[in-house]
Amino acid sequence: MKKIVLLGYMGCGKSTIAKELSKKLEIPFIDLDEFIEKKVKMTIKTIFADKGEIYFRKLEHECFVELLNFPEAIIIGLGGGTPCYANNHELLKGDNVLSIYLKASIDTLVERLSLNKSNRPLIANKNDDEMKEFIATHLFERSFYYNQAQHSVAVDQRTIEETVEDILKILA
């Protein structure tokens, strides 16, 4: 069964949008970060701190493949870095996959992330200026991978409802 995969930078709204889309479509939503945390009974923060990022990226890949092999239709919200490691970007193009990049500008990301960064290890210790600089560089490096998605939806200045509607149009 088809998998709807939402991807994009941290804070672009994958989890928020996927939850709403899940209600509208009556298809279960699984957040990859939460799936990983349940599987190893550790938070993402602790996995990064105790096991390191390479361990996390391997686990992330295995869990993504496991979700893609679920028999039922599901909405998968990826982690911000998922498409950028372990050739995961190739999995975005699969026959049973409908992948959507939630594309946000640097300013939107800084605004959304500055409110809640403590559980995001890559930015947890940065102030707003450092975060803007970091996101600008990081987004540039990652854009190639995000652009492998089959569809792209611009999320700047869009409400949650409007973005959900934009996605429903793609699915129609």
Ligand SMILES: Nc1ncnc2c1ncn2[C@@H]1O[C@H](COP(=O)(O)OP(=O)(O)OP(=O)(O)O)[C@@H](O)[C@H]1O
């Ligand atoms: N129009 C909007 N669309 C989506 N999210 C919005 C919007 N306006 C504000 N937000 C807020 O921006 C934040 C987006 O965070 P969310 O956790 O959904 O992003 P994410 O892409 O899942 O991040 P991560 O990769 O770190 O899991 C939330 O706090 C959400 O409430």
Ligand SMILES: O=C(O)C1=C[C@@H](O)[C@@H](O)[C@H](O)C1
């Ligand atoms: O952008 C990233 O690399 C990450 C985003 C989060 O969703 C988590 O998957 C983790 O904090 C790494």
Ligand SMILES: [Mg+2]
């Ligand atoms: Mg999320």
